[in-house]
Amino acid sequence: MNCAQAGAGALFLGIDGGGSKCRALLANEVGRELGSGTAGPANPFQNFEQACASIRQAADQALTDAGLASADLARVIAGVGLAGVNIPRIHQRMSQWRHPFAAMYLTTDIHVACLGAHGGEDGAVIVAGTGSVGYVCRHGRSHSYGAHGFPFGDKGSGAWIGLEALKAALLALDGLGPGTALLPAIEGRLEVDGLDIVAHMAGARSRDYAALAPLVLECAERGDAVALDIVRAAAAYFDHLAAKLLGHGADRFALLGGLARRIAPWLSPTSRAALVPARGQPDRGALAFAMARAATAVAEPG
Incomplete structure (x- = not known):
């Protein structure tokens, strides 16, 4: 996946943040993976400050793993998939976060999980973990079922x-x-x-x-x-x-x-x-999301 529009030397970061941990995957402008990082919970609905800190920590770790400095965050175009941002007020607050990246594109954790599972292509996923949710994305339109939280929802989880x-x-x-x-x-x-x-x-x-x-x-x-x-x-x-x-x-x-x-x-x-194995992890989906959005959309301001 090439993102020449972002400019030579651009760095792309995929962030998958949930209620237990936050994972980051760093790549260059042609999609070659450079480094990864892991931090604590990143659910801004549960704890906004902790979520922001975990994103920053995971991003810093990914840069360190790639042999880069924290100052290189200013070159990073980040795709961030988080639990809780399906709630409008949480999405708005997260969008207004003064992040350290050159640009940040925000979506849900289930969206990046779906992208990761299907190699960046359209598809559907069911999550059966601590919680549960069903999600499908086709031709730019998505539908989500469940994800209302325990104990009100999350049936089958x-x-x-x-x-x-x-x-x-x-x-x-x-x-x-x-x-x-x-x-x-x-x-x-x-x-x-x-x-x-x-x-x-x-x-x-x-x-x-x-x-x-x-x-x-x-x-x-x-x-x-x-x-x-x-x-x-x-x-x-x-x-x-x-x-x-x-x-x-x-x-x-x-x-x-x-x-x-x-x-x-x-x-x-x-x-x-109809069940197929997942092709990749959510952090790979977040990386694909960052690169696709960088080629077609205007970043949310930092």
């Missing part, structure tokens, strides 16, 4: 699976629901007994619930009826998402996120037939 398992385990504990291997499994993982589960999980975040999802999948794979119901419900939701995405004209989708490998076998034959 690791956090949703963990919460459903906890509810089922507590019903079993009270004798109000069927017995399930989930109860001793959760007690063992949390190192608590009985109702101490409630005290232990008080104030828990989505990632804490998502940490229980592998237990649920293990119990389902061993034939536990309650765990099977939960996992099948998650898979059915992803089948529904896939049908929505394919209904927009996409002929394939990639399944991304920490649960992707484990949940894929539970999808319907129709969904699995």
Whole structure:
């Protein structure tokens, strides 16, 4: 991918920022990768200042990895894909950030994930991780489903699976629901007994619930009826998402996120037939976004 319009010697940076970490990938004007960096969370909806600091830290690391100085940020054209910027006020605030780059183009984390998964081409993705979302982009038009956040949305996600398992385990504990291997499994993982589960999980975040999802999948794979119901419900939701995405004209989708490998076998034959492996990571998608935008659009001011 060539971006001669940006000028010889230009540097391009792809940033993928989410609730747990921020990744940066640096390339030259012909797309040759030069360096990479990683920093902490970069979700401006959750913590704006932290997000900006993480972007800067990851960018600095990428420059260092490439043997360049921090001052070279002034030559960088950045494509930044972040969680939370689908919310208009967050997008506006992030757009007004006095970033250190020559230019910055802003989009969502799911957009750059889709670009990365399909090598910069049109396509669709379903994310099955701590949260969940379906996204399709065709001919410059995009549609997103889900991504409303836990506990209001994120059905089928690791956090949703963990919460459903906890509810089922507590019903079993009270004798109000069927017995399930989930109860001793959760007690063992949390190192608590009985109702101490409630005290232990008080104030828990989505990632804490998502940490229980592998237990649920293990119990389902061993034939536990309650765990099977939960996992099948998650898979059915992803089948529904896939049908929505394919209904927009996409002929394939990639399944991304920490649960992707484990949940894929539970999808319907129709969904699995349209499933393709991701070609690249979100930071590569952000890099492709930066180079494409630099050739066609005016940068947001720093």
